[in-house]
Every structure is written in structure tokens, then in C-alpha cells.
Amino acid sequence: MDMLEETGSHRGAGRGPTLEDVARVAGVSRATVSRVVRGDVQVHQDKVDAVRSAVRTLGYVPNNAARSLASKQTGAVALIVPEHESRVFTDPFFVSAISGVTAGLDTGDKQLLLVLTTPEDRARTRRFLRGGHADGVLVVSHHEGDLTEEVLAEATVPVVFIGRPPQGYPAPFVDLDNVHGGRLAARHLLQRGRRRIALICGPQDMPAAVDRRLGVEKELSEAGITPVWRSFGDFTLASGEREMAALLDSDISFDALFASSDLMALGALKKLEVQGVNVPDDVAVVGFDDIASAADATIALTTVVNPGRRLAELGATLLLDLLAGRERDQSLVLCPELAVRSTT
Amino acid sequence: MDMLEETGSHRGAGRGPTLEDVARVAGVSRATVSRVVRGDVQVHQDKVDAVRSAVRTLGYVPNNAARSLASKQTGAVALIVPEHESRVFTDPFFVSAISGVTAGLDTGDKQLLLVLTTPEDRARTRRFLRGGHADGVLVVSHHEGDLTEEVLAEATVPVVFIGRPPQGYPAPFVDLDNVHGGRLAARHLLQRGRRRIALICGPQDMPAAVDRRLGVEKELSEAGITPVWRSFGDFTLASGEREMAALLDSDISFDALFASSDLMALGALKKLEVQGVNVPDDVAVVGFDDIASAADATIALTTVVNPGRRLAELGATLLLDLLAGRERDQSLVLCPELAVRSTT
DNA sequence: GTGAAAGCGCTAACAG
């Protein structure tokens, strides 16, 4: 706890005129001022004007704490990201997600609270969920065990997942059909005549990574094919590079690679280039996500399009609807498409 | 999938046991519970234990709103970034800044509020400053006019700038000596025997960009040299590419480039490569910031090191000290160094 | 429509 000794002119939040002051100046009751300020309709125009004018001359600003204490609402929704900040700001997916949420929130008048917690720091997340800091919560990039069922059960506000939570979690979500995405990638590789296919998968404690792998493997096995290699990265560029190095070292012969994220695909591509492997002639590469640099002319990565921004926006809308008590379909799943470019 | 029906079970923040409940169960007064919860030292161990146990069995969590209403403190500090989100998450400098602030805040127990406002949206920023949402404010990437003197004067909490604010603003700040940084870059280029030097500067409504330009120009002019070209980007990769294209188009002969940010340097480098210009033989390039990819082996950009993370951390510490009423030197300015790599 | 009154849950003097 910080011992805050009030520094002269800076007296924390407790500044300025209060509702009471406005009421006095406007010659009405506090209740009326409150109604006007919040936009309650049931007020005579005269009084509305009086209040508005008083608010202006006094420079009145509502006190948030008082407001939420009385109303039991915070006016904010939180985006919880159980991920190290180095990754959050490094992976374009999060950028899309944050920007999508921002967009989705535009509708309502909720403030966005960005909560970065490391996957390890579950206590903090848990405390947050129970602390009543927000009226609703969005969770993105969920790892197995980050938010267990019991933690969720404790939550005092609605929680919406961006990206499906692990098995049977009692929470609504928006997601991409990652299994189908995996299938699309595999099918494309097969159509290109590739048969010796290597897989660099994502972290298997994340549903999206599992689903992508499952999709690819199913599609391949239905064609009677088994991947010649399978390893696991953590969705980062570095891990893609590392796993490709390992694959190259292994001397296993392969003519195609499916990487579970564009970043890993890019890392792998980098390694391949250094080794003088020709893409797509020697090795075809398919990524997943369609981050901005994937479309870059000098890269032109074939990839499964993950509309992260859209997804996040839908998630935010879902949450807002839930908060407003609006009826609507709960979870929803988008169908991915393949962007064919020059690495295949 | 459970139908998270209505708002019924989710009554916002106002759930659960209160201080009062804990007091009753523990058999003490509310004040005592409050003391224990906040870690006030003046309490008998017996009671402390009783309270702790009651807290646990009840699952008590303090109500934030009530707490800040009573204490006039929010327990949060805000990082205001008057920048479009697309840039925030795209420019490594912000990543460093955010991560630095996070680190600096670790000391106190303040929550970080990330406030992204577009430079245009000053009303929002202003409202925020007056709304008492945070106990203190950090501002990074300030543009001329974002926070005018009068807006600042209205602020009800201490404000610390990361990066010096424009002329004579009445606020403490932490900054890098950008003028000196500019000088270092110019001096280095001169030492390398370059004389036909081109400049791609940053946005001149940002003090850092102005200072860098001033530093370079001063150093050059003291050597009796005038830049052969001078244009302005917005610190982004795209703008570096664009300005280099313009320079190349102009047919002006140059043997060196100083770019006011690494991102712009990288953009320029890209363009130079496409045009088959040899770096550093034909053209030497110096950037500014030392972002991670600058040190990358395939790039190895010579650049002025901008310890953004450190700076932000110091800024956060400064703010914390201010809030705690701790005496300390106000603003501080770090001295930059040059990282010589292979583009010069 | 509008005002009066009763808290929301907590902190912070102030006695004791």
C-alpha cells in the first residue's frame, strides 16, 4: 500500500464541483441533475437547460467512483490477455484483436481496460475477475488452465472468450473454425501434389493450435498420408526458425510445410532461404493467420485467413449485448478461407 | 455450452460480502478489518488472524469503487498515448515504453490504465485528465498541441511526460538528449568521410523529431556542411520508404542518409536495396532508436541508441515518487550512445 | 415530472 500524502494542488479524484453544487446553482434537486447528466428522458426542457448551463459554468465532471458505487456498474469492460507483453506487442494477431475490440466497443459507452497478465500470474487474473473492476470481460489468447472452470464460476460479470475456450467451458465465445482452416491448408498442399508434408504446430495448450493441427492431420490421414515431421513452436517467428532448423538438421526429406501461424511460417521461410532451399519449388509453405506482412510482395505467403479483427469485434458486440440483456445467439464460429499466394 | 442467461446472476460489482460482514464474522469493528486488509500495522496479531480467516471463509474482495470514493484515490495510473492504435502496436518504441512503464510501476501497487487517444480526440483526453480516473498520468509520444498548457493546468493529478513536452510546459519529464543523439549520428557520418548527406526527419510537431534534426544540422553546419536533401516522414517504415523513393527520384547525389527513426531507416534501406544501391559503399545509413530488428544480422543498422524502455521506467518511477510525496530531482535527461554496425 | 431520503462499501479522523 502506498502512503499517499496529498500533494498540495493535486488532491486525487476528489476535486471540483459535485452534483450537489450543480443542483444548487441550477435551482433543482440532486436527483434531477443526475437524471439530466445521465440522459434520463423524464425531465422538463427548462430544467434540462438550467442544469446543462450550471454544469458548464461549474465545469462539473461526474465522479466515477461515486457513480459506480451507487450504480454497481463500472462503465468499463476488460480485455484480459494472459500473455507476456513481449508477445502481445509482437504478434500482429493481438493488434487485430485489440483494435477489433476497440471497434466493437464503439457502440456502447464502455471504457476498455487492457489487462495483461502472464499465464503464470493466475492469482492476479482471478482477483481481477472478482474485483468488480469491469462490467464484463473479454478473454483472448486463452491457454489451458489460465481460467479454470472454477475461476470462471467465481466471476461476478459475464465473460466472453475470443477464440474458443478449452472443452466445455461454460462461457460464450467467438472463434474461427480452426479445424476447417487446417483442412484447407492440407487440402491445398495435396492438390499441389505434395506428399512429404512437415508440420510446425502451435502450443498445444491453446485450443486454436490444437484445432489447426487436428484439421491438417485429419485431412492428410483421409488422403492416406502421415506427416513426415511434426514439431511444436509457440507461434513466434523465433520458434518457426528454430523448428525449421531442427527439421533441416534431421535430414528428413520433405516437400511441404504447414506452419500453424504466419509468424512461424516466416521464421521457417527465413531459415529455408538461408539454406538455399527454393520455395515453392523444393518446399511449399502454408501459414495461418494472414498477417499484414504475409501479403507483402517479397513474401507472398500462402496462408489461411484468420479474421482476428472481425472476430474480436464480434466478441465485443456479443459482450455488449449480453450486458444490455439483449437476446441473441450466443457463441459463433467463422469459417476460414485460404489465400493462395506464391509460397505454394 | 451454458446459456449465460440475462444479467440476473451477474449483478455487476455489487456482489459478495462486505467489510461489515467480515467484521461481524471476525468479531471486530469495520475499522479494524479495513486496517488489516490494507496492511496498516497497528493491529494485534490475534485480530489480524481472525480477520484474515474471516476474509478467507467469506471470500471477501474489497470493493474498488467504495474504496476510491472514500479515499479519493483510484489505485491506478494512466499511460496516455495520443497516437492511432495502428501506430502504437506497430512501432517498437511504444512496446518498450509500455513495458518500461509496467516495470516501473512494479514498485508501487498501482494498476496501469492504457489510454489510447487519437491526436485529434483531445476532448476525450481532456475529460480523462479531469475525470479522476487515475492518481497520476504518464504521457508518451506527445505532439504539439495534444495537451496544451491549459489542459494540463486543469489536470487534477500529477502528469509526467516521457519525452520532453514542447517549450516550457509546466510538467516534469524524462527524456533522451535527442540533440546530442543527432550530433552523434552526424559526427559519425562525417568521420566516415561522407559529405553529401541526406536527412529524413520525423514529424516536426514532436519535440524528439525536432531535436534530432537540430542536432544533426548543427553538427553538420559546424563542419561547414549543408544537407543535400531534407524531407519529413512520420517515423513509420512506410514513410521512410516513400521519402527515399522521392530522394532517389530527385536525382540528387548523396552518399549518406540520416533517418530520424530506425523504422524510417529500414524503409529507406528497403528502397535502396530494390534500386540496387549498395549500403554502405554507395550510401551510408544511420538510424535512430535501436529497435530490435536494427541489430538483426541481416540488417545491422548503425543507429543512435534510444533506451526507451529505461526511459519509461524512470518516468514511472518519477511519477510514483511524486505521488508518494517523495523528494527527488524532477526531470531528467539521458545521454544517448551510438551503435556502430554495418550500414556505415 | 420532481424532490426527499436512504444508502452503495469503504476510509479516516477522533476519542478512548
Place this chain on the structure above:
DNA sequence: CTGTTAGCGCTTTCAC
């Protein structure tokens, strides 16, 4: 050291 006593500023029934 601990309990009592006042509010913090606002929303929200509930009568009028």
C-alpha cells in the same frame, strides 16, 4: 491499539 462516527458523490426507490 481499537471502536465510533462521519461522510465520499452519486443513484435510486418512493411519495408527492
